Amino acid sequence: MRIDIDNLRVAYGETVAIDSLSLRLDTGKIYGLLGRNGAGKTSLLSVLAGFRRHSGGTVLADDSPIFENWLTTREISLIRDAGETVNLGTVEDALYFAEDLRPRWDAAYAQELIDLFKLDRKKNVKSMSKGQRSAVGVVVGLASRAPLTMFDESYLGMDAPSRQAFYDALLADFMAHPRTIILSTHLIEEVSSLFEEVVIIDKGRLVVHSPADELLAMGSAVTGPVEQVEEFTRDLTVLGSKQLGPTRSVMVYGPLDHAEARKAGLETGPIAMQELFIHLTGGPAS
Ligand SMILES: Nc1ncnc2c1ncn2[C@@H]1O[C@H](COP(=O)(O)OP(=O)(O)OP(=O)(O)O)[C@@H](O)[C@H]1O
Secondary structure: OOEEEEEEEEEEOOEEEEEEEEEEEOOOOEEEEEOOOOOOHHHHHHHHOOOOOOOEEEEEEOOEEOOOOHHHHOOEEEEOHHHHHHOOOEHHHHHHHHHHHOOOOOHHHHHHHHHHOOOOOOOEHHHOOHHHHHHHHHHHHHHOOOOEEEEEOOOOOOOHHHHHHHHHHHHHHHHHOOOEEEEEOOOHHHHHHHOOEEEEEEOOEEEEEEEHHHHHOOEEEEEEEHHHHHHHHOOOEEEEEEEEOOEEEEEEEOOOOHHHHHHOOOEEEEOOHHHHHHHHOOOOOO
16 A cells, blocks of 8 residues: 655644654555654554544545545554554454454464464453553454554564564565555664664654665764774764774764775774664654
């Protein structure tokens, strides 16, 4: 599903959660949606899911409006944190409800995922642990095979092995059934290898929309003897540094002449997406 967002505004009374946001998302890509707390991620995803009416601009899914458009919203799945969208009745009820709602529901795949996450179909979702509830959300989100599938931190409650199982299942199912997937997350390093493109928003505005590899290419670590590193990075945008004895490693943002660095006896290497994210969204929280 292709999404065209033009000049989007989402406001709650005086609070503007999304402002002048224009963005195009293509079919068949996994997007990472990153932003600090309160940046507007959930507001944006709620509008894309048709849960909320936007205050201005246009949002189209395959050229159709989303809000109050049942034919389009049944093809869009948003799973929010701790599986809150599937909190009624038993796991079985949640699956039954999803099957009824989702035209591309795959019951056999849902059962595979139920087995993978060791969920009890007869158990009441409300009486489950946070991680188990998250897993129910993940099952519903993946087995819906919705052309636009969004996970809003919905796997946060899951433990590390379960999260890894989710990432593996998501990638395998995406390869077999390509669709537009948006993952909103604060666990950037854990998920970043899945992203084909990254969207960063800050204070309701778009900061970056870039292929993940191009974003990563904007950051480098320059390592070597203290004086040479300082000399080489003097006019560059420095994100941070660390020193071990006589060796200094400096993270820089922006184009870097790697050959020139090597000529100066320095080593260069990649830096983590999280470091770029912190830089692009105004540094660590004060
Ligand atoms: N129902 C609401 N009523 C009033 N203000 C709201 C409401 N929901 C969100 N906001 C405000 O809108 C802004 C964006 O919130 P949103 O939940 O979209 O951010 P987020 O990026 O998802 O944050 P987080 O990472 O903390 O979940 C915040 O300032 C928030 O206080």
